[in-house]
Amino acid sequence: MALYRNIFHLHPQNKPASGVPVILSRCFWPGDPIISDHAECPSPHLEMTMNRILTSVLALFLAVVAATGAIAKPLVDVDWLADNLDNDDVVLIDLRNKIDGGSYDTYLEGHIPSAIHSDYLKDGWRVGRDDVVGLLPEASQFQALARKLGVSSDSHVVLVPAGVGSTDFGSSARAYWTFKVFGHDNVSILDGGFAAWKAAYPAQVEGGAPVAPAPGDFTASFQPQGYVSTEDVKKIVAAEESATLLDGRTTEQFLGDAKHPKAAAGGHIPGATLLFQEMAYNTDTNRLKSVPELAGIYGEIDADLPIVSYCNTGHWAATNWFVLSEVLGRKDVRLYDGSMVEWTADGSNPLVAGESNMDKVKSFLKGVFG
Numbered sequence: 340m341a342l343y344r345n346i347f348h349l350h351p352q353n354k355p356a357s358g359v360p361v362i363l364s365r366c367f368w369p370g371d372p373i374i375s376d377h378a379e380c381p382s383p384h385l386e387m388t389m390n391r392i393l394t395s396v397l398a399l400f401l402a403v404v405a406a407t408g409a410i411a412k413p414l415v416d417v418d419w420l421a422d423n424l425d426n427d428d429v430v431l432i433d434l435r436n437k438i439d440g441g442s443y444d445t446y447l448e449g450h451i452p453s454a455i456h457s458d459y460l461k462d463g464w465r466v467g468r469d470d471v472v473g474l475l476p477e478a479s480q481f482q483a484l485a486r487k488l489g490v491s492s493d494s495h496v497v498l499v500p501a502g503v504g505s506t507d508f509g510s511s512a513r514a515y516w517t518f519k520v521f522g523h524d525n526v527s528i529l530d531g532g533f534a535a536w537k538a539a540y541p542a543q544v545e546g547g548a549p550v551a552p553a554p555g556d557f558t559a560s561f562q563p564q565g566y567v568s569t570e571d572v573k574k575i576v577a578a579e580e581s582a583t584l585l586d587g588r589t590t591e592q593f594l595g596d597a598k599h600p601k602a603a604a605g606g607h608i609p610g611a612t613l614l615f616q617e618m619a620y621n622t623d624t625n626r627l628k629s630v631p632e633l634a635g636i637y638g639e640i641d642a643d644l645p646i647v648s649y650c651n652t653g654h655w656a657a658t659n660w661f662v663l664s665e666v667l668g669r670k671d672v673r674l675y676d677g678s679m680v681e682w683t684a685d686g687s688n689p690l691v692a693g694e695s696n697m698d699k700v701k702s703f704l705k706g707v708f709g
Contacts, residue, residue, distance in 0.1 A: 411495055413515075413665035414530040414627070417539045420497065424452055424543075430494045430552075433533065434459040434510045439501035449544045451536050454499060455488055455552055459510040464517060465652070471681045472601050473652025475566065481521050482559035489552030495525045502532025505620035505658065508627070513657035515665075516674055522560035528661075531626050565664070567647050567673040569681055569688075575647065576609050576689065582645045584608050585663075587616040587655040588679075595692030599651035603683040606692035608649065612640070616650070616658040633662055649675040649682075 423429050431454035435441030438460065446456040457464070463484045466476045476484070490496055496518060500511040511528045518526040529536065537544055575582045586607050591597040593613045595605035607613070618636050621628050628636070640646065646663060650656040653676035664672040682688050 411525045411527050413527060413661065415497060415527045416530050417536050420451070420529060420536070421540060421543070423495075426495075428493055428495050429453075430489050430496050430555075431455065431499060432457050432488055432496060432514070433499045434464075434514060435499075435501045435533065436460045436510065438510055439503050439507035441501050447547060449537070449546055450549075451499060451533065452543060452545045453549075455549055457484070457488055459514060464510075464514050465654075465676075469684070471677055471684055473654060473676060473678070473680065475517065475520065475653075475676045478521060478559040478561050481517060482557060485518075485521075485523075485557040485559070486555045489555045490523070490557040491555035492523075492557055493525075494523075494555060494557070495527070496523065497527050497529055499529045499536075500532035502529075502534030502536075502625050504625065505617040505622070506655070507532070508620060509616065509654045509658045512661040513654055516565065516657050516660060520562055520565050522562050523557065531624070534625060565660075565673055567675045569675075569677055569685070571673075572608065572647060572649075572675055572682065573688065579610060580644070582647050583641055584611040585640065585646055585648045585656075585659055586611040586613050587648060587650040587659045588613075589615055592651070592679075594694060595690075599680060601680045602651060603686070604690055606690040608679075608682060609689050609691050611649075611691075614640075614659060616655040619658055619662045627662065627666065630666060633666060637663060637667060645671040645673070647673050647675055649678040651679045652676075653678045 420429075420431075431451055433446055433450050433454040433456045435445055435456070436459040443456055443458065446454075450456065459465075463476055463480055465473045466480065468474055498511040498514050501507045508528075511532070515526055515528055518524075531538075572584070575584065586593050588607075589597070590613065592599070592605065593607045593611070595607070598605035614637070619627055619633055627633065640663075646669065648656040648660040648663070653674055656674055656678060660672055660674045663669045683690065
């Protein structure tokens with residue numbers, strides 16, 4: 340049975356009025372160096388049919404891309420936002436709260452046009468259960484919050500931090516993660532936050548109360564791949580080295596010399612690695628560091644193991660999660676929302692205080708050799 344091979348390619352100079360490139364086929368005959376076997380081309384009729392099919396498939400692909408738009412970038416800058424302020428699909432959520440010294444009153448004094456305020460600490464982005472704070476809300480709770488803010492299934496949500504520090508950035512990172520966990524991928528964070536907007540577009544800052552948005556139709560659908568429970572963490576600790584437990588807190592808290600007020604005890608989860616979340620943040624510009632800098636900072640994390648990001652209440656941990664998952668593209672990163680407050684609520688869960696001998700050796704060598 341004779342064999343044939345057609346190589347289909349896009350011809351850059353054949354673009355009809357529709358804008359869809361014409362797909363041409365090239366036939367390779369016996370003796371062509373690409374094919375060592377005997378070959379013969381299909382009939383002209385078959386070739387034309389194949390061209391039509393492939394051209395139709397490409398047209399459909401381009402139509403889908405045009406309909407959905409570019410996939411939302413994790414970070415958008417102020418110029419992008421300025422170009423999209425009149426886009427009805429963009430929902431701006433100003434998260435300023437006590438963490439950054441802000442509030443609804445601060446929002447009333449000045450905000451980005453069309454932005455709606457939602458206090459990250461008060462409005463249900465995180466909830467308390469069984470004396471544990473900072474937990475992921477139930478799907479129904481988050482759905483109600485998102486709809487109240489005008490979020491629909493086709494909305495591009497842009498979260499606006501104050502832009503004053505790494506802990507402030509954590510508010511937007513945690514809110515971003517929450518949208519992702521409940522099935523809304525079209526979400527971004529405004530790079531530099533409100534401070535960057537005000538510096539770049541001082542004439543485009545509004546004051547006063549906003550017009551309440553029309554309720555959205557967002558439906559929350561829990562996606563477990565980004566979430567980890569206390570039971571999951573117990574299994575990781577028992578298995579040893581089945582995942583990297585990445586602690587985003589300070590050195591003092593990691594060693595047990597200090598602790599969160601809501602944590603029952605100090606120290607860290609056995610086997611954890613310390614990487615204080617502020618390492619990812621440029622405190623001079625109030626933005627995340629560049630991608631090459633971030634790749635270097637997080638480059639020592641084992642590439643073969645999944646990662647669980649934790650801290651005290653899943654707030655600082657959200658920044659480490661955001662950098663690894665959304666900026667650096669690791670798809671095996673989960674966030675432990677209960678973190679140390681939930682872990683220490685059960686006195687039977689193991690803890691490590693102080694620095695192990697191996698960690699002391701590593702710290703010594705790092706201090707000597709850098």
